[in-house]
Amino acid sequence: MFDDATIVAIATANGIGSISIVRISGPKAHEIASKISQKNAFQPRLATLSYLYDTNKNLIDEALVLYFKAPFSFTGEDVIEFQCHGGFAIANMIVDEVLKQGARLANPGEFSKRAFFNNKIDLTKAEAIAKIIEARSEDAVKLLARQLKGELTTFVNDIREDLLFMLAYTEVSIDYAEDDLPSDIFEQIKSKMEKIIVKLTNTLDASKRREGMIEGFKVAIIGKPNVGKSSLLNKLLNYDRAIISDIAGTTRDTIEESVKIGTHIIKIVDTAGIRNASDVIEKIGIEKSIQAINEADIVIALFDNSKICDDEDKKIIELIDENSHKEIIKVLNKSDLENYFDKSNIKDFIELSTKEDISPLIKKVENILDSNTHSDEMTLISKRQISSVENTLYNIDLSKTPLNSGELEFFAHYISEALEHISAITRPYENDQMLDVMFGEFCLGK
Numbered sequence: 163m164f165d166d167a168t169i170v171a172i173a174t175a176n177g178i179g180s181i182s183i184v185r186i187s188g189p190k191a192h193e194i195a196s197k198i199s200q201k202n203a204f205q206p207r208l209a210t211l212s213y214l215y216d217t218n219k220n221l222i223d224e225a226l227v228l229y230f231k232a233p234f235s236f237t238g239e240d241v242i243e244f245q246c247h248g249g250f251a252i253a254n255m256i257v258d259e260v261l262k263q264g265a266r267l268a269n270p271g272e273f274s275k276r277a278f279f280n281n282k283i284d285l286t287k288a289e290a291i292a293k294i295i296e297a298r299s300e301d302a303v304k305l306l307a308r309q310l311k312g313e314l315t316t317f318v319n320d321i322r323e324d325l326l327f328m329l330a331y332t333e334v335s336i337d338y339a340e341d342d343l344p345s346d347i348f349e350q351i352k353s354k355m356e357k358i359i360v361k362l363t364n365t366l367d368a369s370k371r372r373e374g375m376i377e378g379f380k381v382a383i384i385g386k387p388n389v390g391k392s393s394l395l396n397k398l399l400n401y402d403r404a405i406i407s408d409i410a411g412t413t414r415d416t417i418e419e420s421v422k423i424g425t426h427i428i429k430i431v432d433t434a435g436i437r438n439a440s441d442v443i444e445k446i447g448i449e450k451s452i453q454a455i456n457e458a459d460i461v462i463a464l465f466d467n468s469k470i471c472d473d474e475d476k477k478i479i480e481l482i483d484e485n486s487h488k489e490i491i492k493v494l495n496k497s498d499l500e501n502y503f504d505k506s507n508i509k510d511f512i513e514l515s516t517k518e519d520i521s522p523l524i525k526k527v528e529n530i531l532d533s534n535t536h537s538d539e540m541t542l543i544s545k546r547q548i549s550s551v552e553n554t555l556y557n558i559d560l561s562k563t564p565l566n567s568g569e570l571e572f573f574a575h576y577i578s579e580a581l582e583h584i585s586a587i588t589r590p591y592e593n594d595q596m597l598d599v600m601f602g603e604f605c606l607g608k
């Protein structure tokens with residue numbers, strides 16, 4: 163898992179700033195700090211103003227030294243922090259000195275990994291920390307902060323308790339005569355089970371709807387060639403990102419850009435026009451559009467209000483009808499020109515022109531994003547968490563048949579599988595490799 167080496171890393175961002183922090187964790191932390199600061203001892207949890215020296219007794223900096231004595235630290239080990247002056251040089255010079263005194267450089271995520279193995283944080287908290295550092299929107303931070311506070315841990319523990327109850331009573335009824343048990347025990351088990359299923363299903367649905375909150379929701383713009391997709395992208399971005407022209411087929415590949423709408427960061431995807439093409443490159447374009455629909459949280463389907471609704475438009479309408487479970491906004495563009503589009507072909511559309519005000523469209527997108535994000539429901543924040551819940555549900559589902567037919571050993575088997583999957587959200591005991599991958603994705607110094 164990990165050695166007992168003393169590790170060091172710069173915890174702050176690399177660049178000019180007023181202060182940087184060098185963090186050391188491990189058994190030698192205090193001894194190394196004493197050497198570099200030429201002080202005998204530091205009081206736990208106190209900040210001590212100190213000069214720091216290199217091995218040749220040259221002064222490096224005046225810094226605050228913080229000491230956290232094991233086990234009362236972030237990692238659970240002895241921790242020293244040097245809070246020194248910022249910039250590119252000083253923190254690196256301090257790290258060099260710490261290395262000379264016998265520490266080694268920390269791997270990415272190693273501080274958090276040690277915190278995990280020393281039971282200071284569970285995996286939900288570790289994941290929340292990793293994601294909160296990379297979060298770009300306020301929505302994401304709010305959601306992650308709830309997980310940092312332990313919301314998912316409590317959720318998992320409640321479900322674990324119910325599953326354990328089910329398991330315990332089943333084991334007892336396998337071993338003892340039924341009349342020693344409360345007579346309604348199987349009714350109790352069934353009702354607990356139904357409640358768990360509802361809880362897990364709701365959480366899964368809500369989490370999938372909000373998957374985009376952390377990395378940014380995806381909004382795809384689709385439509386046949388020349389309807390103004392790239393013009394809309396440029397208008398949303400407020401600058402000329404994509405080439406636009408009156409030649410159909412101008413955009414040949416998908417273009418992806420981030421933009422802020424309300425409090426949300428979204429990724430806008432401009433696609434090549436969808437048409438019944440023989441051209442190989444355009445065919446690829448169509449496939450990419452279909453892929454863009456699949457990957458998008460919101461689809462903006464554009465039509466040209468100045469033209470009649472032709473077969474190519476009908477192909478788009480077909481495509482969006484097939485995807486009616488998605489949030490789809492239909493827009494009749496070029497409404498500044500004379501209208502020829504037969505509106506009986508589509509329902510609930512917005513008429514606008516990318517040459518004029520597009521705020522009704524932006525408002526509509528913002529409303530959808532708001533309704534996807536504003537909720538008190540608990541949210542899973544990673545694919546790992548989502549698949550653990552899916553596997554839990556799957557096993558609970560499988561346990562129903564043996565419960566009803568009284569095959570209690572089988573029932574117990576599926577419930578213990580479910581228990582293992584739900585527990586893996588906070589503490590996967592058996593999968594070191596997965597942990598290595600996960601912590602390896604953390605940024606350096608975390």
Ligand SMILES: Nc1nc2c(c(=O)[nH]1)N(C=O)[C@@H](CNc1ccc(C(=O)N[C@@H](CCC(=O)O)C(=O)O)cc1)CN2
Pocket residue numbers: 183207230233234235236243282
């Ligand atoms: N300077 C500094 N700021 C920081 C951190 C840090 O490590 N250093 N953090 C790092 O992520 C975050 C704060 N999280 C922390 C969580 C636990 C402990 C800690 O020492 N816990 C001990 C002692 C608690 C106490 O004395 O009250 C413990 O839990 O036993 C420190 C920071 C954000 N800000």
Ligand SMILES: Nc1nc2c(ncn2[C@@H]2O[C@H](COP(=O)(O)OP(=O)(O)OP(=O)(O)O)[C@@H](O)[C@H]2O)c(=O)[nH]1
Pocket residue numbers: 385386387388389390391392393394405406407408409410411412413414433434435495496497498499514515516517518
């Ligand atoms: N009058 C008018 N012209 C528009 C409007 N929106 C776009 N256009 C024009 O329509 C033409 C096509 O616009 P693009 O944005 O390149 O269309 P596109 O859908 O990206 O086209 P492809 O990339 O070929 O699929 C350009 O000449 C635009 O200036 C509009 O609202 N009104």
Ligand SMILES: [Mg+2]
Pocket residue numbers: 391392393404405406412413433
């Ligand atoms: Mg285009």
